Amino acid sequence: MATILVTGSNRGLGLEWVRRYAADGWRVYATCRHPQQADELQRLAHRHANVTIHRLDVTAADQIAALAAELRDRPIDLLVNNAGVYFEQWDRDPFGSIDFDAWEQTLRVNTLGAVRVTEALADQAACSERRLILVITSHMGSIADIGSPRSYAYRSSKAALNAAMKGIALELRPRGIGLLLLHPGWVSTRMGGDAAPYAPQQSVSGMRQLADHFRMEQSGRFYRFDGVELPW
Numbered sequence: 312m313a314t315i316l317v318t319g320s321n322r323g324l325g326l327e328w329v330r331r332y333a334a335d336g337w338r339v340y341a342t343c344r345h346p347q348q349a350d351e352l353q354r355l356a357h358r359h360a361n362v363t364i365h366r367l368d369v370t371a372a373d374q375i376a377a378l379a380a381e382l383r384d385r386p387i388d389l390l391v392n393n394a395g396v397y398f399e400q401w402d403r404d405p406f407g408s409i410d411f412d413a414w415e416q417t418l419r420v421n422t423l424g425a426v427r428v429t430e431a432l433a434d435q436a437a438c439s440e441r442r443l444i445l446v447i448t449s450h451m452g453s454i455a456d457i458g459s460p461r462s463y464a465y466r467s468s469k470a471a472l473n474a475a476m477k478g479i480a481l482e483l484r485p486r487g488i489g490l491l492l493l494h495p496g497w498v499s500t501r502m503g504g505d506a507a508p509y510a511p512q513q514s515v516s517g518m519r520q521l522a523d524h525f526r527m528e529q530s531g532r533f534y535r536f537d538g539v540e541l542p543w
């Protein structure tokens with residue numbers, strides 16, 4: 312049975328990844344910070360015996376190590392680094408009153424969190440059949456795409472994530488592990504808000520297509536959910 316692990320899977324895009332792969336009979340390791348409060352995820356796990364819920368705050372090195380130990384020798388075909396935060400609002404934190412504590416926390420989650428999880432679970436990816444790691448980044452991490460001010464913390468956290476993961480893709484290639492950087496589009500989640508044009512289902516469908524048709528020469532490249540390659 313193919314296996315997927317998703318971070319930040321209690322709501323938004325993460326929950327949609329779980330829903331989709333659970334329905335298709337994959338073995339799903341659904342991770343989130345607070346399993347007891349993850350009501351929707353709990354209901355899903357009750358309906359699908361192939362879904363298990365695991366506590367994981369991606370900023371907590373001890374929790375990452377504990378999960379890696381728990382899943383030792385278990386293959387992970389698809390590792391989805393999805394957890395993320397965007398504390399800024401377009402009209403908040405202007406230059407002159409930047410919240411540097413929030414910026415540091417953004418880097419801890421969006422950048423270091425995804426790298427820590429990837430490093431800790433690379434062996435499980437290596438021993439799987441599909442050997443694919445997805446990194447949910449953002450077009451806002453594209454330096455080429457910056458056309459307006461603000462969102463310095465979020466943009467820089469995703470740009471740093473892109474830079475680190477492009478290198479990690481090279482590191483993992485000799486082990487037969489592929490890695491894709493994916494922008495999910497502007498999606499109606501708590502982060503994306505109600506005005507977003509895409510539903511989580513559309514975004515995950517597109518990203519899943521890319522995962523399904525992945526070729527090793529795409530490893531370390533940056534794509535929008537609909538397959539358009541994005542500039543760095």
Ligand SMILES: NC(=O)c1ccc[n+]([C@@H]2O[C@H](COP(=O)([O-])OP(=O)(O)OC[C@H]3O[C@@H](n4cnc5c(N)ncnc54)[C@H](OP(=O)(O)O)[C@@H]3O)[C@@H](O)[C@H]2O)c1
Nearest residue numbers: 319323324344368369393394395449497498500501502503
């Ligand atoms: N929605 C968009 O338009 C959009 C656009 C571009 C990129 N993205 C990216 O897509 C990914 C998913 O975003 P989303 O729209 O689904 O956002 P969301 O609805 O706000 O969900 C974010 C998820 O990340 C989890 N999370 C936050 N901090 C965490 C931590 N320290 N450890 C583990 N999990 C943590 C949250 O868990 P809690 O409930 O515990 O906080 C939640 O499950 C993010 O990486 C985001 O940057 C989204």
